[in-house]
Amino acid sequence: MLLGFLPVQAQTHASASANDTIRYVDASQFQIIGQITRQGLESPYDRLPAYLKDSIRKELWDLGKNSSGVAVRFRTDSKRITARWEVLNNMWMNHMTPVGIKGLDLYTLEGNRWIFVGSARPGHGKAVFTSRFIDNMDGQMREYMLYMPLYDCATKVEIGVYSRSKISGPAPNVYFPGKPVVVYGTSITQGGCANRPGMSYTSILSRKMNREFINLGFSGNGRLDYEIARLMAEKDASCFILDNMANCTAPMLDRLEGFIKILREKHPETPILLLGNARYTFTRFNTVSAKEVAEKDNRLSEIYNKLRRTDKNLYYMSAQDLIGNDEEATVDGTHFTDLGFIRMSDAIYPLLDKIVRKTE
Amino acid sequence: MLLGFLPVQAQTHASASANDTIRYVDASQFQIIGQITRQGLESPYDRLPAYLKDSIRKELWDLGKNSSGVAVRFRTDSKRITARWEVLNNMWMNHMTPVGIKGLDLYTLEGNRWIFVGSARPGHGKAVFTSRFIDNMDGQMREYMLYMPLYDCATKVEIGVYSRSKISGPAPNVYFPGKPVVVYGTSITQGGCANRPGMSYTSILSRKMNREFINLGFSGNGRLDYEIARLMAEKDASCFILDNMANCTAPMLDRLEGFIKILREKHPETPILLLGNARYTFTRFNTVSAKEVAEKDNRLSEIYNKLRRTDKNLYYMSAQDLIGNDEEATVDGTHFTDLGFIRMSDAIYPLLDKIVRKTE
Numbered sequence: 236m237l238l239g240f241l242p243v244q245a246q247t248h249a250s251a252s253a254n255d256t257i258r259y260v261d262a263s264q265f266q267i268i269g270q271i272t273r274q275g276l277e278s279p280y281d282r283l284p285a286y287l288k289d290s291i292r293k294e295l296w297d298l299g300k301n302s303s304g305v306a307v308r309f310r311t312d313s314k315r316i317t318a319r320w321e322v323l324n325n326m327w328m329n330h331m332t333p334v335g336i337k338g339l340d341l342y343t344l345e346g347n348r349w350i351f352v353g354s355a356r357p358g359h360g361k362a363v364f365t366s367r368f369i370d371n372m373d374g375q376m377r378e379y380m381l382y383m384p385l386y387d388c389a390t391k392v393e394i395g396v397y398s399r400s401k402i403s404g405p406a407p408n409v410y411f412p413g414k415p416v417v418v419y420g421t422s423i424t425q426g427g428c429a430n431r432p433g434m435s436y437t438s439i440l441s442r443k444m445n446r447e448f449i450n451l452g453f454s455g456n457g458r459l460d461y462e463i464a465r466l467m468a469e470k471d472a473s474c475f476i477l478d479n480m481a482n483c484t485a486p487m488l489d490r491l492e493g494f495i496k497i498l499r500e501k502h503p504e505t506p507i508l509l510l511g512n513a514r515y516t517f518t519r520f521n522t523v524s525a526k527e528v529a530e531k532d533n534r535l536s537e538i539y540n541k542l543r544r545t546d547k548n549l550y551y552m553s554a555q556d557l558i559g560n561d562e563e564a565t566v567d568g569t570h571f572t573d574l575g576f577i578r579m580s581d582a583i584y585p586l587l588d589k590i591v592r593k594t595e
Numbered sequence: 596m597l598l599g600f601l602p603v604q605a606q607t608h609a610s611a612s613a614n615d616t617i618r619y620v621d622a623s624q625f626q627i628i629g630q631i632t633r634q635g636l637e638s639p640y641d642r643l644p645a646y647l648k649d650s651i652r653k654e655l656w657d658l659g660k661n662s663s664g665v666a667v668r669f670r671t672d673s674k675r676i677t678a679r680w681e682v683l684n685n686m687w688m689n690h691m692t693p694v695g696i697k698g699l700d701l702y703t704l705e706g707n708r709w710i711f712v713g714s715a716r717p718g719h720g721k722a723v724f725t726s727r728f729i730d731n732m733d734g735q736m737r738e739y740m741l742y743m744p745l746y747d748c749a750t751k752v753e754i755g756v757y758s759r760s761k762i763s764g765p766a767p768n769v770y771f772p773g774k775p776v777v778v779y780g781t782s783i784t785q786g787g788c789a790n791r792p793g794m795s796y797t798s799i800l801s802r803k804m805n806r807e808f809i810n811l812g813f814s815g816n817g818r819l820d821y822e823i824a825r826l827m828a829e830k831d832a833s834c835f836i837l838d839n840m841a842n843c844t845a846p847m848l849d850r851l852e853g854f855i856k857i858l859r860e861k862h863p864e865t866p867i868l869l870l871g872n873a874r875y876t877f878t879r880f881n882t883v884s885a886k887e888v889a890e891k892d893n894r895l896s897e898i899y900n901k902l903r904r905t906d907k908n909l910y911y912m913s914a915q916d917l918i919g920n921d922e923e924a925t926v927d928g929t930h931f932t933d934l935g936f937i938r939m940s941d942a943i944y945p946l947l948d949k950i951v952r953k954t955e
Contacts (some may be wrong), residue, residue, distance in 0.1 A: 316932055326694075327693075329692070329693040329694055329698070329716040329717055329718065329719070330692055330693070330694050330714070330716055330790075331692055332689070332690055332691055332692050332788070332926060333687075333688075333689040333690070334689055334690050334927070336924060338689070343880070350879065350922050351876060351922045351923060351925075351928075352880055352928075353877055353927070353928045354926065354927050356689040356690055356926070356927065357689055358689065359687050359689070369877060369880050369881060369928075370883075371880075371881045371882050371883040372880050372883065373879070373880075373882055374880070428692070428790065430690075430788065430790070430926040430932040431926055431927075434923070434932075439923075472898070517712070517729060518710060518712055519710065520703070520712055520729055520731075520732050520733075521687075521729060521730055521731045521732070521797070522729040522731050522732070522733055523730075524731065562710050562711045563711060563794070563799075563933070563937065564933075565711075566692060566694060566714065566790040566791055566933075567694070567710075567713070567714050567716065567791075568713045568714070568729075570931040572790040572794075572923075572934070573923070573926075573932040573933060573934040574931060574932070574933040574934040574937055577923065577934055595754050
């Protein structure tokens with residue numbers, strides 16, 4: 236095999252099943268995870284229910300259609316797995332890969348570990364794509380998890396398998412046990428700039444903890460809108476993570492107490508983890524930004540220390556060392572690469588795992 | 596500051612120098628590093644000299660115009676640093692960020708460490724871009740290294756600084772000492788799929804080892820062309836790395852002895868490091884590919900063991916554990932993300948550092 240730059244070149248092989256045909260099945264018939272609700276959606280992989288469309292800021296609604304963290308669970312014994320999908324916006328961004336923005340990502344379960352199988356990569360131009368995840372599998376029945384686009388909406392996703400292969404929903408006993416972790420936040424939370432959909436930190440932690448995560452990261456818009464707090468409060472979560480500080484000015488953090496109060500009204504005991512400002516690597520040199528971030532972190536600490544006096548289930552984690560200190564973990568000084576997201580997940584995991592275990 | 600998704604949003608601040616104007620200077624007047632030769636180039640950041648244009652395969656010539664690993668060294672005291680540049684192909688790829696493909700990347704020297712400052716990110720559409728690396732610096736004179744695009748050719752690059760700021764070539768005493776490491780290889784060698792230009796493994800190792808690296812990675816075309824061996828042999832290197840195995844079939848490796856012989860004729864003692872096939876994560880599931888890779892690795896080991904009998908400066912490093920074993924370090928099953936490149940650099944560094952020190 237020659238390692239070329241095109242996936243077709245890299246994965247085209249003579250195969251025992253070469254003459255077999257691919258049949259496509261609609262992915263939305265299988266189990267969908269990573270959504271705060273399955274009720275009243277405008278499109279199957281949306282993150283926000285349609286009733287919010289006219290009552291929240293347009294930016295939030297539009298970003299809620301980005302399917303970050305949403306995944307489909309299924310099983311198949313097909314030796315080849317492909318996808319055919321269409322996206323809503325066909326977004327382009329200069330610091331993120333097209334496969335991260337609007338591609339798909341496939342994992343399989345081995346023992347109790349989720350392992351990357353392959354990504355489905357969009358074409359240029361028109362917004363309907365076909366791509367192959369993997370070929371020449373051994374033909375055993377396996378459990379799969381297929382991640383949806385991080386910064387676009389896959390309006391229709393079809394999974395392609397050999398026509399004589401079996402495909403169905405997941406075995407019930409391998410579904411994530413326990414209550415989900417609900418994460419509210421920014422572009423970084425949403426997955427900017429993971430190389431492929433499965434590499435946002437909520438998805439990495441989900442696999443690591445064998446637990447459903449619900450991603451409510453809204454690029455540039457984690458500004459403590461109370462409508463989002465009310466939506467989150469509908470969910471019986473094992474933990475709420477508020478990772479939105481980067482989208483707030485210090486004065487905007489005045490809304491934080493109100494946001495937490497909405498969660499607490501329905502969930503007086505559920506752990507809430509406040510994540511500090513992720514350290515932008517450019518604040519090492521940008522003296523003005525460094526001052527602003529320090530100011531915000533101080534304000535957040537103040538609020539945490541005040542609330543903590545009466546709320547023993549409130550936690551705080553500084554983000555100063557979240558992605559290491561070599562400054563290499565971002566693409567642009569702010570948004571994390573896969574390197575940053577792996578480091579962030581490793582940093583959060585010990586505390587979060589402890590917090591979540593306490594609830595069970 | 597609000598963390599938005601656009602660099603302008605993320606880095607626009609009221610500044611003491613806001614009314615100052617930016618002047619642009621041509622980057623090619625400063626010191627250019629990372630090229631096997633500075634003589635007879637068609638364009639200032641090309642990797643191959645023009646005399647090869649009609650004698651090598653067209654694919655090699657075209658890829659030689661990709662400026663992977665080429666960098667400009669300069670110093671300035673400007674509080675703001677921007678870039679204006681134009682690219683030859685305005686390439687698009689679905690598994691790599693535009694900033695990695697055709698953007699620029701800026702590092703500065705702190706003590707003896709090179710630290711990421713910011714990336715300059717291309718726009719969509721037309722092939723002339725303007726972007727800001729950093730703002731609100733402290734105004735001290737600093738040393739910089741500006742990396743050129745990995746998968747495109749920057750035909751013209753201008754550095755923007757405040758009009759009253761100083762800019763010049765680097766201080767002579769901070770230039771990389773010692774002979775360069777010359778690396779021949781594939782798309783992975785060329786930097787596919789680093790998130791930004793400074794994150795290819797040759798550039799990471801260059802910063803880590805404080806040594807010039809010359810990147811001769813040719814995407815899909817590391818097929819042991821003897822013209823490239825002859826070009827490499829022109830250089831007085833501290834080490835030659837052959838990282839091209841992924842682009843060869845097992846029979847193609849028959850050319851390896853001839854390739855090494857060309858290097859040995861001029862450099863009988865210079866260390867040569869053979870890197871094994873990088874482990875494609877998809878070979879965990881793709882049974883056909885797994886067999887092909889094993890076959891090639893066996894062939895490479897055979898050749899190494901044969902040559903090693905008479906060549907004590909020949910080294911071999913298996914690539915089996917190069918990027919860890921969690922399968923998370925690629926974007927598509929083959930090409931490394933920044934996570935993969937950091938792991939690869941960490942894996943190669945101990946042996947390479949030992950090899951290179953022996954030559955001095």
